[in-house]
Amino acid sequence: MKNKSLGSKLLSAPYIVWAALFIIVPLIIMLYFALTNEAGVFTLANLSEIGKYKKAFGLSILYAAIATVITLLLAYPMAYFMTKLKISSQRMLLLIVMLPMWMNFLIRTYSWISILANTGIINTFLGKLGLGPVQLMYTPGAVILGMVYDFIPYMILPIYSVMSKLDKSLLEASEDLGANAFVKFKKVILPLTRPGIISGITMVFVPSVSTFYISQKLGGNKTMLIGDAIEYLFNLGVDYYNIASAISMVLMIMILVCLFVMNRFNDDDDGGVVI
């Protein structure tokens, strides 16, 4: 490869500065706080404090995992049937899938309160039937519902994008070789759409596991997730930055490990995951 010209170096400079300023520097600050005490002296004490938040970590991973599985189960068939439609209908449906993403994330979450609350739409309706009210708000179910609702477009889009590029002649080839609908799905469609599934899982699991807003609004104080813990600690003031940073660091490492494992899954064959 020949040396890059000065011009192209200059052109890439703003991005390098950007990345340094807004990605590298904050990461270093986080690491600094995580590995020092209030006096700025190196310590690992913060990490041992994390034990107290075991439950929050566990709940976060559990809820995010459940939400990811539900999202996948909903999004995969949806993406599959979308590809069966006329191109114009496919575009329309894609638009509908993406439409909520244009709305503010907080408003989208907030709107669920008016649906799920004891005086909300569902309970009002049930009341008219002489039932309820049923406690829907401030339950783990409400939190998971919020995650599924907020993040499902990120599952549908990558799966749809892989699925729509699937070569139809491969499906015919498998039928030709004796595969019924089930075998065709298991041996051809599923393995070939795996890159989409993997990036969908990544794009839903990562924000779900670190969310704090959804659990606060829909789960109340009963479901403290790790994101809530971090937010809570930061709000307590400068003295708690160290422990909050330590939790953030551990969460990040966990996510990185998850991504790494996922990508290994995909490396077996044709790779190409989008993170």
Next chain:
Amino acid sequence: MKNENINIVELKDVTVSFDGEKILDGLNLEIKDKEFITLLGPSGCGKTTTLRLIAGFLEPDSGDVVFEGKVINDLPAYKRQVNTIFQRYALFPHLNVYENIAFGLRIKKFKEKEIKEKVEEMLKLVNLSGLEKRDIDTLSGGQQQRVAIARAIANCPRVLLLDEPLAALDLKLRKDMQKELKNIQQQLGITFIFVTHDQEEALTMSDRVVVMDGGKIQQVGTPQDIYNEPQNAFVADFIGESNIVDGKMIKDFYVEFSGQKFDCLDKGFSQNELVDVVVRPEDVDIVESGKGMLKGIVTSVSFLGVHYEIIVDIGGFKWMIQTTDEHLVDEEVGLYIEPDAIHIMKKSEYSGLYGDYSSYSEEIDLLSEVDYVEEEPVVEE
């Protein structure tokens, strides 16, 4: 040892339409067991649709698809005893060579040992031994083609359907594969239904050729029949080069065209019936002006190696003549035509559309023969 009496596949008055347009229009075809039959025609003639009908990817709107005497119109593809070699191979990109070939066998629940034996046998047959572990995208086009063949015939189909399988290969490789496919067909005794738009390929490989256009069969016959006795102007023009002129059958064995009367070998037309007369370019001899039956002016000469291709203007109609002698443009020449070089066809919807070389140029001919198949498939992920 062909059993000439058994029809393995029959199409009975089959019609298929898409969006109101008839792709196949009342097609009747009988395909014999163990024969190599080719569906030949320009793109859009319905040949691939016919193949997909037999494969089971399509159901006819009306008419019947019959396999060994049973109507199989709504039998799904996966239950049919036919296998297909797809135009762009359609190999599974997530599986290696071995697993691609084993795909059908695994579905049929063969034992691992049998699968291994079968795959090795197939790889040997297509000269790919040792490539079991290779990924599909590391193979060349020709190798992919061979894997596709191996994958299809590993299932021991009764009928193998080939959808322009050689279209994406370069000329040299295509010639080699033509021979190999023919060998494989004879070795295994499987019925081959081969689709192509390449008339040379059809003539060299087939026991019988089905010439199609506009969703209809124009002619079915041996390659010799098709070439020597074309049934209408379309077939005459599509298979090889032809001069097709308007003529009049004066009586049996006597025809008039280009203002002259000729002896010929055809009979059975009514007196003074208007006909199409076909004369192949290689069957015309150029003689001194005034000596032959016809007289004309040379308008173009191109050297093609084996012979010259000469366009001669005879009373406004341009004839193509192939000869090994050189002639000059603007030279006045005579044409001599033997009675057995003249072939008479009944008038058809194609009369007057083909067979005049007045707009002929090498470029146009080359352009029209360019494969409409795009380049090698790129597997996207």
